[in-house]
Structure formats: C-alpha cells, structure tokens
Amino acid sequence: MLYRPNPPISFTGAVLDRADHIRADADKLAELMNWRARLLRLDGLDPVIGDDGALVWGTLADAGEHDELVFLGLDESGRACFAPVSPANKGNPGPANPRLWGAMASLPAGDLATYGGARALVDWHARHRFCARCGYTTKLGKGGWQRKCVNMDCKAEHFPRVDPVTIMSVEWEGNLLLGRQPRFPAKRYSALAGFVEPGESIEEAVAREVHEEAGVRVRDVRYVACQPWPFPSSLMIGCHAYADDPAITIDKTELEDARWFTRDEVVYAMEALKTGAEDGAFIAPPPFAVAHHLLKWWIEQ
Amino acid sequence: MLYRPNPPISFTGAVLDRADHIRADADKLAELMNWRARLLRLDGLDPVIGDDGALVWGTLADAGEHDELVFLGLDESGRACFAPVSPANKGNPGPANPRLWGAMASLPAGDLATYGGARALVDWHARHRFCARCGYTTKLGKGGWQRKCVNMDCKAEHFPRVDPVTIMSVEWEGNLLLGRQPRFPAKRYSALAGFVEPGESIEEAVAREVHEEAGVRVRDVRYVACQPWPFPSSLMIGCHAYADDPAITIDKTELEDARWFTRDEVVYAMEALKTGAEDGAFIAPPPFAVAHHLLKWWIEQ
Structure with missing residues (x-):
C-alpha cells in the first residue's frame, strides 16, 4: 500500500517547474532574466513572509550588485524565479531554529516547498565559494545548479548536496x-x-x-x-x-x-x-x- | 511486500562493524592502529584482487609516509580495518570503468560492500583536500569520516557525500x-x-x-x-x-x-x-x- 499523506508532507508539493533544460542554456537564461522575473526575498536564510502569509517576491532590480542568482524554475505564468546569494551570506549548516517552525506551520504548501529548495541551494552556495579540490575560488554555473572552479588547471565541477x-x-x-x-x-x-x-x-x-x-x-x-x-x-x-x-x-x-x-x-x-x-x-x-x-x-x- | 533479493544486491551486505563510537575517540583509534590492523590494498581507486578472488589486505606498515588513513571498521576478529588516502590519489568523479565490472561480478558480496564503502570514502578525501568555505587546506578527522579546515578562523567541518x-x-x-x-x-x-x-x-x-x-x-x-x-x-x-x-x-x-x-x-x-x-x-x-x-x-x- 502506498502511503498518501493528506495534507502532503511539508516541503513537498513543489509548484515551480524546475525547467532543468534551461539551466545549461545561457542564452535562454539571460532572456528569462527580464523585468517579469521574480526574486525571492530572504532574510539571511530565513523566509520573508507577507501580510497575506505567503512568501514575498521582488524583481531582479532588488538583487545586490554582487549577488549571484540561482534559477529556481518557472512559475505557473512562465515567469522565471530566482533566489539571491549575497556575498554577505555565510550560510548555516545548523538545524532549524524555533522562529522557522512558525513559518513551517503557516506557509502555504507550495510556498514552503519553494522556500525549502531555495534555502538549501542558497546555503550550499554560501558555504561552497571555494574549490574543495584545489582551493581556488569557484563561480556559479548552470543557473545555480553547479559551481565551477575558475582555476584553468582544475575546472572541477561541484554540485549541490542532498x-x-x-x-x-x-x-x-x-x-x-x-x-x-x-x-x-x-x-x-x-x-x-x-x-x-x-x-x-x-x-x-x-x-x-x-x-x-x-x-x-x-x-x-x-x-x-x-x-x-x-x-x-x-x-x-x-x-x-x-x-x-x-x-x-x-x-x-x-x-x-x-x-x-x-x-x-x-x-x-x-x-x-x-x-x-x-x-x-x-x-x-x-x-x-x-x-x-x-x-x-x-x-x- | 518487502523485496528480499537473493543473492543480496551488490555493494550491500556489509561485513565490517563500522564502530561509529570509535571514530571520535582518538585514544581508542590510536590503540587500534597496531600490528594487527589491516590496510586495504588499492590500485588508485580500483581494488587489488588476490589469487583467491578476494580483496588483498596488508598491514599499516604498507601505508605511505604521507598517506591519510580512513577507519573502515572492525572485522569479525576485532581487527581495525583501514584504507589509505595517498597524496598522489587525485580521485575520480567519473562512472565505473569496464575493468571494474569484472570485480563487481566476481568479488565475494562482503568484500564488494567493503570495497564500495572504502572507494567512496577514499575518493571523497582525494577530491576534498581544501575547504569549500574558505579555500584553506583541510585535514582528515574522526577516523576519516570528516575533514576539518585548519584555518582557525573557519574550522568548518566537512562530511563525506552520499x-x-x-x-x-x-x-x-x-x-x-x-x-x-x-x-x-x-x-x-x-x-x-x-x-x-x-x-x-x-x-x-x-x-x-x-x-x-x-x-x-x-x-x-x-x-x-x-x-x-x-x-x-x-x-x-x-x-x-x-x-x-x-x-x-x-x-x-x-x-x-x-x-x-x-x-x-x-x-x-x-x-x-x-x-x-x-x-x-x-x-x-x-x-x-x-x-x-x-x-x-x-x-x-
């Protein structure tokens, strides 16, 4: 018997289309980084929640000058959704904090799934700015689903952890x-x-x-x-x-x-x-x- | 219905006791690094297979001067088993090679499980000698189940990937x-x-x-x-x-x-x-x- 939890288990029930084929397509990705694109608002790694109880989104104009952008996927209107990796973000390998428990209990299921994926990715980027193989710096690649070593003798590719x-x-x-x-x-x-x-x-x-x-x-x-x-x-x-x-x-x-x-x-x-x-x-x-x-x-x- | 494959699926059926509590116990670990301890022989990342068709083991005396040692666990006689991470080992993130397919088909199940775990660990160490958070060097910790950044301002802990x-x-x-x-x-x-x-x-x-x-x-x-x-x-x-x-x-x-x-x-x-x-x-x-x-x-x- 398959277990069919109702409501679905928290952090599942994704509403974004990950549109994996776009990640490696630099032209398509650039085209999607337009005025319609949405940028997830984060407070460090915590979600920013609006008066309506949902995640707050801005536009790419809200990104910091040196932010790296992670492509989360396409929403139901075909708009590209991104999350910012700020140079100031140092990441946090620790467990969930009590402040987050409220968000987990209150956010709509689709928003919680979006936030969970975004948080894991942004946190990974923040804690993997250097190449574990050679120690050089890395840069974001494939729309944020990879980091690549800038050392031309290394070029190691690193992928988000699960x-x-x-x-x-x-x-x-x-x-x-x-x-x-x-x-x-x-x-x-x-x-x-x-x-x-x-x-x-x-x-x-x-x-x-x-x-x-x-x-x-x-x-x-x-x-x-x-x-x-x-x-x-x-x-x-x-x-x-x-x-x-x-x-x-x-x-x-x-x-x-x-x-x-x-x-x-x-x-x-x-x-x-x-x-x-x-x-x-x-x-x-x-x-x-x-x-x-x-x-x-x-x-x- | 639980699926009970017979024979068990390759790489499962571990015969070593991982003895997790020993990893963080430096005194106990040092005590186990004695003349009875066994060192897995590796050819790069490939297994070395004896005339009897089984994995070949040596003693810690066979380790290179600058090798790091990964504690794999205890065998049925209570001997500590290790795998060497040689400085020359650059690791290999690629798929299995045809030469390995023979080993997978022929090694005893317990040996294949031991080799699989050892290979994954040795490969991870070889490709993670630097701190992804700050770029400094890392050193092996917890008997090889961790790498720790030597930069005292960072001290990030890194764990093997699965x-x-x-x-x-x-x-x-x-x-x-x-x-x-x-x-x-x-x-x-x-x-x-x-x-x-x-x-x-x-x-x-x-x-x-x-x-x-x-x-x-x-x-x-x-x-x-x-x-x-x-x-x-x-x-x-x-x-x-x-x-x-x-x-x-x-x-x-x-x-x-x-x-x-x-x-x-x-x-x-x-x-x-x-x-x-x-x-x-x-x-x-x-x-x-x-x-x-x-x-x-x-x-x-």
Whole structure:
C-alpha cells in the first residue's frame, strides 16, 4: 500500500517547474532574466513572509550588485524565479531554529516547498565559494545548479548536496520506540534518525542507527515516506522496522532518552497536538516533520 | 511486500562493524592502529584482487609516509580495518570503468560492500583536500569520516557525500519503459535514472526525471530497493511507477533512445543474461546493477 499523506508532507508539493533544460542554456537564461522575473526575498536564510502569509517576491532590480542568482524554475505564468546569494551570506549548516517552525506551520504548501529548495541551494552556495579540490575560488554555473572552479588547471565541477538521512519507527509487540535529543522541547519524543553513510543501503543504515543509538536490533525494514529537509540539505527517508528484543541501551552522546510507548500513548500524543492536552506520556513530533507522518502511518496500520 | 533479493544486491551486505563510537575517540583509534590492523590494498581507486578472488589486505606498515588513513571498521576478529588516502590519489568523479565490472561480478558480496564503502570514502578525501568555505587546506578527522579546515578562523567541518539518485521501472499496460545512454554497450537498455535535487522528495524526483528524459507522466511511485554505488558516491534508490499515456518524447541530451518493452521481451532479456542468447529485443542490465533487480522484481509481481 502506498502511503498518501493528506495534507502532503511539508516541503513537498513543489509548484515551480524546475525547467532543468534551461539551466545549461545561457542564452535562454539571460532572456528569462527580464523585468517579469521574480526574486525571492530572504532574510539571511530565513523566509520573508507577507501580510497575506505567503512568501514575498521582488524583481531582479532588488538583487545586490554582487549577488549571484540561482534559477529556481518557472512559475505557473512562465515567469522565471530566482533566489539571491549575497556575498554577505555565510550560510548555516545548523538545524532549524524555533522562529522557522512558525513559518513551517503557516506557509502555504507550495510556498514552503519553494522556500525549502531555495534555502538549501542558497546555503550550499554560501558555504561552497571555494574549490574543495584545489582551493581556488569557484563561480556559479548552470543557473545555480553547479559551481565551477575558475582555476584553468582544475575546472572541477561541484554540485549541490542532498544528504540522505534515515528516520524510523521501530515496533515491538505493538509498542513504538521513540527517543529524545537534549535539544528537544520538554517531553518531546520522536523517531530515531541518522545519516546514510557511504557504502550502505537505506535498510543497513536504519539497522545500524537503531543499534548504535538504542542497542536494538531490527528486521524487515520498509520504506514509508520521505521529506526534503533544508537544514542544511537533508533528504529524510522515513522507514518502519520491527524489533524482537525490547532491551534498550542508550547511546548518551546521541540521545537523552529512548523508550517504548504503547499504541494508546502514541494515539493520545498525536491527538493532543490538536487538543492541546498536556498530560500525555510524551509530546509527539509536529505535523511539519516526517516523524509525525511515520507515527500517523503506524497508527493507521 | 518487502523485496528480499537473493543473492543480496551488490555493494550491500556489509561485513565490517563500522564502530561509529570509535571514530571520535582518538585514544581508542590510536590503540587500534597496531600490528594487527589491516590496510586495504588499492590500485588508485580500483581494488587489488588476490589469487583467491578476494580483496588483498596488508598491514599499516604498507601505508605511505604521507598517506591519510580512513577507519573502515572492525572485522569479525576485532581487527581495525583501514584504507589509505595517498597524496598522489587525485580521485575520480567519473562512472565505473569496464575493468571494474569484472570485480563487481566476481568479488565475494562482503568484500564488494567493503570495497564500495572504502572507494567512496577514499575518493571523497582525494577530491576534498581544501575547504569549500574558505579555500584553506583541510585535514582528515574522526577516523576519516570528516575533514576539518585548519584555518582557525573557519574550522568548518566537512562530511563525506552520499548522493541520492532515483532509478525507476515505469509500467504502462504491462509494458516497461527503458532507455539507453550513448555510453552503454550495444543493445543495452536500462531503467531511467537521475539525481534527487534539493527541495524535492524521492517521488517528485522520479516523476520529474521520467518526464524530463522521456516526456512520460507517472503516478503511484513506490520504493522497491536500493544500492550504494560508489562512482563516485551515489545511493541508487530503485522505484516503480505507472504511466497512463505511452507517448514518448526523448531528451536527446540525456538518452539515445527510450522504448516500451513487453513483459515477454523483458523476461527473455533477463534469461538471456544466463543463457548468453543474443537475439532478444534488448540486453538487460547486469546482475550487479540495481536496475537488474527492478526488472526482476517487476517480472515476479
């Protein structure tokens, strides 16, 4: 059964046409950089949100003299949409900040998808101005979907990163394994997660992470749903797995706690996000996180 | 239904314990760099294969004076396993070479998994000796799972890349859409594929790639299986999707051809890989490619 979240998972549901064929076409790209083109307004890496609750756009005239422009795609009217990479922008490889959580909850789905992609790209450019191969400077290429080394002996091409992360609901006899990181709000528990490493499959990464963080062995890993998560460039791959032995050994460098919750506790915690009840066993992950959908999917099974 | 390939998909089935907790423990790591430790022999980025058909290992005494060492993990005897990053190694972001195809077909599964992870890491180090943020040199950290900028005003941390790629079987009324790239051997057709970009889900990437490359719209994307593919650092995410309209428009910058094949043609082509028959409608992707497993899975449905 395919999981069809409704509403769609946050940061998915793109409304721009990425028009990939235009990126390498310098003439076409120049032609699209006209007075109709739209420039996404950013406050550093944060979105600028208008009185109507939507993203604010300007024109290319709003770009700084030394800004590099990333081509995000075409909107439904065929206008080219860009995001600015300001020389002052130093990027931020850190996690989402609480101020952004409001934006994630309130922005229209299409706007959030546009912002997520733009943020990941602008952040990548800001943190990749030099060539990792030779140390020379790089310049933006292919409409912002590449950086190219200006050293003619190198000419290395660099591409934006997307870092696959596994995040998993783990089940043992009708109970669900959830953990909390020290930086979580009080009582919040969520699905365990970790980066997929070179040389391993998604299923192997799930098994390794659950064992590393909680000392639990899992089997029958299956894919449930995914979410691009631009803090800074993750692709959250949501999976489900089963455990045969509930004994937990917590890796305290990663997690503050990890526990099994009953189905009733999970159901109550998910309902409590709507009712505002504060007396549950834990506080569930918010609707804009893929972990929320993993819990929702699990309850519905 | 979970797909359980037998034998497992190439490059999966790791036999080393990654022992992640050791990476950041400099004392423990130094202790493991003893006379029992094993050093993977590499010819540039290619594997060195012994008369027994397995990977060849040496000791740390075989490392070059200026080699950096990547900690791959612990073997079943608790010996630490390393791979060398030689200063002469310039890395290679290109695709697999025909000489490697033999190794992929012949190496024991565990060895191939070890080699794949090691190659991706060594290649990444070789191509990331400088800081993308400031241009200074970087040095290996966390046992080779990080590079850190030596510029004390920067100190940026860089991590090995894993690039998620979607690869998909697309079905229309019992037929399968396959394409061929100009660099393929004669008559070879395989599943379409493309990188997941910042700001999109796996399902969105599948739909975008199939439309870009073949002009076909798909629905009901589902995950089937995945494979780490170290040329240079891909995570191949195999999916299946359905099309309602068979009209094809080929993007000639990406594909030489794309066609629908009947179920019988796919079954024959997969059998022909074993029998050596050359009169099929096309030559199927080889067993070490995840595309092969997508076709196998589809036939078995």
